[in-house]
Amino acid sequence: MEKTNRVLLVDGMALLFRSFYATAMSGYFMINSKGVPTNAIHGFVKHLFTAVNTFKPTHVVCCWDMGSTTYRTELFPDYKANRGEPPVELIPQFDLVKEVVKELDIPNVGLERFEADDCIGTLAKELSQHSEVLILTGDHDILQLLEEHVSVIILKKGYGNYAVYNEELFYSEKGITPTQMIDLKALMGDSSDNYPGVKGIGEKTAIRLLQTHGTIEGILDNISSLTKSQRQKIENDLDMLHLCRDLATINCQVDVCCTMEEAILNIDLSKMGKKFEELELKNLDKILDL
Template structure:
């Protein structure tokens, strides 16, 4: 049976980079170019493949810093510092290295990797079980009976795996309502405020009571004076926050011919050795001994 694994490439690359950068370990190649993020990313990929045993695998990438969300709200991710100079050359290296291992890679200018992941889920989850590997909880809104999300944890082989049932048990509402929840509480990491003064506890109660932002607006006269005031005065930001939190479906994002995974080979090993990815070679050999 086919099983699709979708990987948030940039999330794994950043995580891998910072795992060793704090200690000053950049593992430069023979030309002095850092490879710590790339090698960690590839080991993450290989470990995830070993853990979840997919038949198909696709890596989704952000393409540039600007997307339609920046046009919607100037503050979107505006507070984030520029990438470290040791990380910058590894963006292209990571995608090239992923291709070296034969993985399918997707990136579309103007869209975030999350939107590509959402589009693939929408197009394929009815027919194929899907595991999403990421560190981004925004993807929770994609959970459904045939979709699981494996959040990365410390190391290469530990994941915090969410199913639709686990999400409902922990949050008290459905994954589809996660975008309404995020619109209310905002996202400090992405730089949008939601409705100031409404935190997770109140947001959960509102979603449980009214279902959606639309339901809340319709029933706002039934709410406390405090909630009425906050929502009314910050309505525009609430609507913007909803648009920023929602993942966008692009029907043209497809996998023509699937995304089959080639087996580990001597050719791959030689290509990785030529790139000075010795850590990856050793890890690959250990998995396929």
């Protein structure tokens, strides 16, 4: 049955960081007359409005990380420890972008000790019961959330360029299901999130093992059928394998909620205009096709 509501869940940090680095590399920070950089906010709004124009959601929610300390860093202190401090020009834009989102009457959702992904996962599970859910991000980790009424829009270079994934496209590209992606990352690790997986097991081997045995449990139940080298690697790193699966799993049961009423897309153009004027964000209202 076709679902009439279409909810766009926005990965706020993914859009903000992408927008910042798109212009920061050339030293263009769009400093306004108050001395505040706005390049990330400007790009964020442009990405958001372009997606709204393209996918025509009836509802929009924006999810955020709430600091670098999470239950994952408690489990594994090296989690994301390879990432430096955010650039000084980006720091004031973290709070300001949320003010902009608020003035667009779009809910800002985030929870201490959890990542935006966990909030997105929880809302996607809940809202997909009665609505079509689209997740806007640049982060491929979120592809594990794909299911019948949940699609993932991956931002590509520029504005309005997307790879739109459903379960079928993911399977045809990867040869595994979206939920198997969690075990894939547990086996091969993730250098961007800084966890190792099983030393010596790469993506191709991990995919082959999952295609044959289904899950990590299936692999362990059939460990005697693996090559001596594979068996040794997995046995040597068994604890790390289980830990990495916990790190890779998006938690879809965190304590966040957002009602459909709160999320309905209803932008007040005068409120939006005042905020844009205050921050000196130019030409953005022209993109919004409401």
